[in-house]
Amino acid sequence: MEQIRPFPPTDLIDQAEEVEAILLAPAVELKDWVIANWLTIGGQLHNPDHDHIAELLHDDETFLAFAWASSAAVSKKRMVLGQCEKVMFNQGGWKKARQEQQMREWFGCVPVYLITIDAAFCEQATDRDFCRLIEHELYHIGVERDADGEIIYSDVTGLPKHYLAGHDVEVFFGEIRQHGIDSSVQRLLEIAKNAPFVSETNIAACCGNCVMN
Numbered sequence: 665m666e667q668i669r670p671f672p673p674t675d676l677i678d679q680a681e682e683v684e685a686i687l688l689a690p691a692v693e694l695k696d697w698v699i700a701n702w703l704t705i706g707g708q709l710h711n712p713d714h715d716h717i718a719e720l721l722h723d724d725e726t727f728l729a730f731a732w733a734s735s736a737a738v739s740k741k742r743m744v745l746g747q748c749e750k751v752m753f754n755q756g757g758w759k760k761a762r763q764e765q766q767m768r769e770w771f772g773c774v775p776v777y778l779i780t781i782d783a784a785f786c787e788q789a790t791d792r793d794f795c796r797l798i799e800h801e802l803y804h805i806g807v808e809r810d811a812d813g814e815i816i817y818s819d820v821t822g823l824p825k826h827y828l829a830g831h832d833v834e835v836f837f838g839e840i841r842q843h844g845i846d847s848s849v850q851r852l853l854e855i856a857k858n859a860p861f862v863s864e865t866n867i868a869a870c871c872g873n874c875v876m877n
């Protein structure tokens with residue numbers, strides 16, 4: 665049943681408590697579920713904004729992998745519940761080798777992107793909050809577009825040109841109070857007018873991409 669979302673392995677959180685550390689584990693079933701629901705036409709949560717991810721995965725299934733973390737990370741005084749990273753970004757030497765070995769042991773390959781989700785959050789989150797976190801992390805796998813908004817394809821691979829995308833809006837409340845809104849906040853306000861409902865969870869504030877990378 666694709667409607668039932670995947671839950672983290674029950675022993676991951678228990679084991680982490682025993683060793684008093686954050687444990688990580690591959691989340692293969694989470695990836696399958698995201699592909700079926702978000703990245704497949706006709707899927708319940710299908711969003712054409714992520715079609716480039718589907719295309720890249722179709723070409724190479726190792727493009728994207730998912731992992732569970734046993735609990736949230738704390739970084740710069742923020743709770744991090746999810747993170748999307750470009751694997752081996754800015755790294756070399758043994759650090760790169762060690763991470764590649766870890767990826768091969770988990771996934772049998774080295775993915776281009778890795779999305780890590782807090783298993784403890786997943787255990788207690790509503791479906792709506794959980795799906796919002798997944799949606800958020802998927803948006804971090806951006807695609808280059810030309811002035812007309814058309815996807816740019818690589819001349820070498822023939823595939824969409826992807827990059828680790830930042831958040832659309834990143835401001836401080838005080839900045840707006842003192843200096844007014846900018847075009848990104850203006851756009852946010854326009855979209856918000858038509859948004860379906862107000863969420864109690866601020867997912868961007870719980871995402872590690874700004875504070876951990």
Ligand SMILES: [Zn+2]
Nearest residue numbers: 868871872873
């Ligand atoms: Zn984020």
Ligand SMILES: [Zn+2]
Nearest residue numbers: 834835874875
């Ligand atoms: Zn920032």
